[in-house]
Amino acid sequence: MIDWISALFLIGGGFFALIAGLGLLRFPDLLSRMHAATKASGAAFALILVAFVLRLPEWGIAIKALVSLFLAFLTLPVAAHLLGRNTSRVDVDSDDQP
Amino acid sequence: MIEIAYLIFTLCLFTSVVCALIRIWRGPTVADRINAADVVALCGIGMALGHGWVRGDGLWLDVAMVAGLVLFVGTSAVSLFLDPKHLSSKEND
Numbered sequence: 001m002i003d004w005i006s007a008l009f010l011i012g013g014g015f016f017a018l019i020a021g022l023g024l025l026r027f028p029d030l031l032s033r034m035h036a037a038t039k040a041s042g043a044a045f046a047l048i049l050v051a052f053v054l055r056l057p058e059w060g061i062a063i064k065a066l067v068s069l070f071l072a073f074l075t076l077p078v079a080a081h082l083l084g085r086n087t088s089r090v091d092v093d094s095d096d097q098p
Numbered sequence: 099m100i101e102i103a104y105l106i107f108t109l110c111l112f113t114s115v116v117c118a119l120i121r122i123w124r125g126p127t128v129a130d131r132i133n134a135a136d137v138v139a140l141c142g143i144g145m146a147l148g149h150g151w152v153r154g155d156g157l158w159l160d161v162a163m164v165a166g167l168v169l170f171v172g173t174s175a176v177s178l179f180l181d182p183k184h185l186s187s188k189e190n191d
Contacts, residue, residue, distance in 0.1 A: 003100065011107060017111050021115065030127060041136075056156050068159065082173075
């Protein structure tokens with residue numbers, strides 16, 4: 001039973017990663033592409049870690065997954081913020097037709 | 099059942115990597131390419147986690163954590179290298 005739930009979480013993580021890739025390909029603007037890539041990647045990472053902990057239910061793995069999730073949620077928006085902040089000051093012409 | 103879920107997961111991540119590589123190829127700006135490379139690296143981390151998931155091996159969680167930290171250092175370093183003073187040739191103050 002718990003393997004089914006874990007597989008469901010893993011497929012959900014893959015689905016969010018697919019959404020990140022499609023948004024990165026199809027969105028028209030630089031900042032919206034950054035939005036799609038960062039948020040959907042964070043959600044995919046969280047769902048894959050939940051699937052991992054449900055597959056191997058031990059305390060050490062749960063604590064390591066929690067630390068990894070905390071670091072990812074700390075570092076992913078910081079990296080995206082640095083990128084967006086350094087590019088929003090330059091006049092980029094970021095409109096290609098999708 | 100486990101193998102079918104792993105197959106669907108790997109196909110989703112493969113499609114995402116292909117989309118990000120297309121974005122790297124025809125990205126208009128440098129920031130698009132950095133962002134797409136970030137997504138490619140995150141899909142690699144996801145593939146490592148999926149491999150550990152299907153094998154039942156907890157070692158790949160450490161691999162994913164360290165790779166995530168190195169990914170953050172790389173992305174922030176390249177983003178800081180992308181300083182507007184170096185990019186805009188019009189106003190140098």
